[in-house]
Amino acid sequence: MSETPDHDNPAASPAQRPLLLLVDGSSYLYRAYHAMPDLRGPEGQPTGAVHGLVAMLTQLRGQFAAEHAACVFDAKGPTFRDEWYPEYKAQRAPMPEDLRAQIEPIHEVVRLLGWPVLEVPGIEADDAIGTLARVAEASGHRVLISTGDKDLAQLVTPHVTLINTMSRESLDVDGVMAKFGVPPDRIVDYLTLMGDTVDNVPGVDKVGPKTAAKWIAEHGSLDGVVANAASIKGVAGENLRRALDWLPTGRRLVTVRCDCDLADHVDGWPGLEALALREADREALLAFYTRHGFRTWKRDLEAQIGAQIGAQMGAANAPAPAGGSVAEPVPRMASDATAPAAAPAPDQRYDCITTFEALDAWIARLCAAPLSALDTETDSLDAMRARIVGISFAVQPYEAAYVPVGHDYPGAPEQLPLEEVLARLRPWLEDAGAAKVGQNIKYDRHVLANHGITVRGLVHDTMLQSYVLEAHKPHGLASLAERHLGRSGIAYEDLCGKGVNQIPFSHVAVDQATTYSGEDSEMTLQVHATLWPQLEAEPRLRELYERIELPACEVLARIERIGVRIDAGVLARQSQQLAQRMMALEQEAHAIAGQPFNMGSPKQIGEILFVKLGLPVRKKTATGAPSTDEDVLQELAADYPLPARILEHRSLAKLKGTYTDKLPQMVNPATGRVHTNYAQAVAITGRLSSNDPNLQNIPIRTTEGRRVREAFVPPEGWSMVSADYSQIELRLMAHISGDANLLKAFADGLDVHRATAAEVFGIALEQVTTEQRRYAKTINFGLIYGMGAFGLAQSLGIEQKAARDYIDRYFARYPDVRRYMDDTKASAKALGYVETLFGRRIYLPEINGGNGPRKAGAERQAINAPMQGTAADLIKLAMVAVQETLDREGRASRMIMQVHDELVLEVPPDELDWAREALPRLMAGVAALRVPLVAEVGVGHNWDEAH
Incomplete structure (x- = not known):
């Protein structure tokens, strides 16, 4: 073992030293397992x-030019620390089976x-x-350790740095001091x-990071703290004195050993030649990617191999140069070309535009480009x-321009005036023929609309492209760039910080903002160049993107911009009534x-229910305490007051805090209305989600919840109109399954629940009782959601055998529904996904590899998802059809x-007859099914009356 180097007198400057890249594989195993979705290979692995x-690893190798490297994992079995302290790591849960199954392929x-x-x-591994x-x-190297383990901060020196690829944090000597409050050589004490x-x-006991750092700062080291233990006051001082006998053992356990004999594991030890990075085995990698279903990486690798073969053939067939020698064959690509991060990135050029001449030159480039990327930087996420702080553009990879207009920190450089910048950009922004791509373009539409600009020509959205292709994965630009380009850009938090210390973007230095925003634009352009060919290769997915998602995005922007009118007085009265009822309930409970x-x-609720009153404990929390969640209380409420x-x-x-108190506070003072945000790329089924405020989750099963509507x-004199698809998922079940009896019930316009009751109970329609219809309704909707006998028994409050009899009778009368369910589960297991009628793919990663309950849940989802997803597609098509008609006919009505499954409109008096006739026709006409699509229209002075 070599002696510890003299850090103050290095033989070479850090820039001159060769790099050793060390990856804490064991740390990243768990972090990758918990951070990534539950991805599955072709065989469910x-x-x-x-x-x-x-x-x-691909990102690291593309980012750092290392000559030597190692990915280090913990070996099986005990270590010397277990001998020192048998309780070492005794509380750790065993490795999850799904992670254990990945260890061997990871090493491979x-x-x-x-x-x-x-x-x-x-x-x-440490x-x-x-x-x-x-x-x-x-030996003269600089060392970069990639880890998420704070213990390794003790290894940092002027030539040893830590990097965390997941948090993008880098810790040198100063960084350790800033993060922990102690230098690296005191991390062990800490x-x-x-x-x-x-x-x-x-x-x-009770000593956390702040106290530990404070004591070390005051006394210099752990030894100094121990020497002064008698003088340290308070409970912490008492705890320290009680721990004095333990501390030497604790120090041994947390100290990373740096003198291990690795001779049996590293050839030529203590030399490092055995750790030289090698070229990737691309043929074997291709087989590995195929075996594990990594299609993007497989496709990229095949393209690289094909390009190399072509280049070699071209070189072999080229005429010999003067002198008679033949050109050298193209060398085999190194392993950093095997994934999207392959080749070293070219130099990035991001122009900061501070003159009108430079702006005009870029506008000319934008007007001439076949496709441009656009991104806005603002002072708010609302x-x-x-309001715009800056705007960036790109027309080709690794090159972009940023126009700062609102950076207002002390010493900020002079910037072009916002109004003049927008005036010059307006012709291009409002030109429908100037094709533009963005990431989450709905937000940029709103931002520019706030400044009086209606953006046209937004023909692509990378977020929606990803959503259509891979709905089960994250769709943020950082995730897309990392997944498809192998690039990791600057994070917003890196510039602005987090939490209470976060600064507004207007306080970010202009040069940093230029890099950040320029990167966003040109990476968006590159992500589009990667995803668009994938959509073009899948005609049904392309149609889903172009016919449904993109048009729906534009309609949603208009709906959001119009907003909803709220009567604050009504909500204030409801809040008061809710408060009175809550007080009465509290008195009754006491x-x-x-x-x-x-x-x-x-x-306190747990102590009252389970200790004082002795109610039965139904389940426990993760900490072992009796649970008081809603399911438990619902079960107990059947027997106890x-x-x-x-x-x-x-x-x-919840109703009071979320709606009656909060909605009036969310009224936009500029419009006098509430403006929700419809998130389009969240639910894997294609459903929209509403937030800030959530208008889709207002409870309607209680009187108080319905009254919120x-x-x-x-507006005064107008009406609220609600158009709602009737029994849409049951109709879709009839269409998809093709069951003759179910199709006939809808074709004849029967009450489908009454018809089901007649079938299940073997009686005439007119003999069906209200209770039998309720049972049939529960069965109809329960089976759509994959409910079994146990769930049905709980829902109906009957014995499980009786529930099984009902289900058997149902399937006897509707045999093609059973066939659909069986076929769908089999197809989902084979493909890993199910499809809607319009080709939307809903991936079910746990259908093959999940544990018992999770696998059963995936099977239930497989049954329901095609109907729920198709219903989502239909309502989006309906939105688009209604908006196109409103525009074409010049109607004043607005969504x-x-x-x-409902659209809500404001309609003036002279258009009410039109709304009653047109809305059901338009909504029914978006698709031709084997059963009639029916939309029911209601009209009222408020949403509750109309619904």
Whole structure:
């Protein structure tokens, strides 16, 4: 083992030293497993952690020109720390089976990528990393350790740096001091005082990061703290004195060993030649990617191999140069070309536009470009109130322009005036023939509309492209760039910080903002160039994108911009009534309990219900305490009065806090209306979600919840009109399954629940009782959602055998519904997804690889998702059809909400007859099914009356 180097007198400057790149594989195994979705390969094998590791290693290799590297994993079996302290890591849960199944393929693919893999029995990965780092440093290397483990901060020196690829955090000596409050050579002391709950290493009780750093700063080191233990006051001082005998053991446990003998695991030790990065084995990688279903990487690798073969053939067939020699064959590509991050990125050029001459030159480029990317930087995430701080464009990869117009920090450079910039950009922005692409273009539409500009020509949205192609994955630009380009850009938090310390974008330095915004634009252009060919290759997905998602995006922007009129007085009265009812419920609950308690405290509720009253415990929380969640209270409420009061109190408190109190506060002062945001790329089924405020979750099963809709009112003299698809999912079940009896019930215009009851109970339609119809309705909707006998029995309050009999009778009368369910589950298992009638793919990762309950849930989802997804597609098509008709006919009526299968409009008096006739016709006409599509229209003075 070499001696520790003299850090103050390095033999070479850091820039001159060769780089050793060390990856804490064991740390990233777990982080990748929990961070990634539950991805599955063609045979249902879990692949999320594999995917995460490959992406991370590819990113690192593309970012850092390392000559040597190692990916270090913990070996199986005990280590020397277990001998020192048998309780070491004793509380750790066993490795999840889905992660354990990925260990072997992870090791395989890491080696195929050209990385040396190191596992050393008897020591932890941290100790191997520490030893390698010190040897490399002594031999003149600089060392970069990729990890998420704070313990390794003790290894940092002027030549050893930590990087966390997931948080994009880099820690040098100053960074360690800034983050932890102690220098790297005091991290061991710091950890000893705090202890490590993850590894079950006790520290000083009640001593956290702040106290540990404070003590070390005051006394210089752990030894200094121990020497002064008698003088440290308070409870912390008492705890320190009680821990004095333990601290030497604790220090041994948290100290990373840097003198391990790796001779049996690293050839030529203590040299590093065995850790030289190698070229990837591309043929074997191709087979690996195929086996594990990594289609994008497989396609990229095939293209690279094909390009190389073509280049080699071209070189072989080229005429010999003067002198008679033949050109050298193209060398085999290194492993950093095997994934999207392959080749080193060309130099990036981001222009900061501060003169009108430069702006005009860029506008000319934008006007001449076949497609341009656009991005706005603003002072708010509220799209309706955001004002522009800067705007960026790109027409080709790695090149962009940023026009700062609102940076107002002290010393900010002079910027072009916003109004003049927008005036010059307006012709291009409003030109429908100037094709533009953006990421989440609905937001940019709003921002520019706030400044009086109607953007046209927004022909592509990378967020929606990703949503159509891979709805089960994240769709943020950072995720898309990392997944499809192998690039990681600057994070917003890197510039502005987080939480209470976050600064507005207008305070970001202009040069940093130029890089950040320029990067967003040109990466958007590159992501589009990657995703669009994939859509073009899938005609049904392309049609879904072009016919449904893009037009719906434009309609949603208009709906959001119009907003909803709220009667604040109605809500104020409801809030007062809710408060009175909540107070009465609280008094009743206290009387039942025999003492006062906090109705909002699960702990106090648990003590009253399960300790004082002795109610049966139905389930427990993760900490072992009896659960008081809604399911438990619902079950207990059937037999005991107090849980029923608590449930009602909770529902009223939620209604009051979320709607009756809050909605008036959300009125935009500029418009006098409430403006929700419809998130288009969230639900994998294609359903829209409403937020800020959520207008889709206003409860309608209670009288109080329904009354909230009374406050949604049209302008004076106008009417609120609701157009709602009738029994849409049941109609879709009839169409998709093709069941003759179900089709006939709808074709004859029967009450389908009454018809089902007649079929199931074997009686005439006119003999069906109200109770039998209720049973049939529960069966109809339950089976759509994949409900089994157990669930149906609970819903109807009957024995499980009786529920099974009902289901058997149902399937006897509707045999093609059973066939559809069986076929759909089989197809989902084979493909990993189900499809809507319009080709939307709804991926079900756990259909093959999940555990029992999760797999059963995926099977239920497979049955329902085609109907729920198709219903989502239909309502989007209906929105587009209604808006096109409103525009074409010049109607004053306007859509203001979309809620589940319902469209809500404000309609003037002279257009009411048109609305009653046109809306059902337009909504029924968006698709031709084997059953009639029916939309029912209601009219009222408020939303509740209309619905």
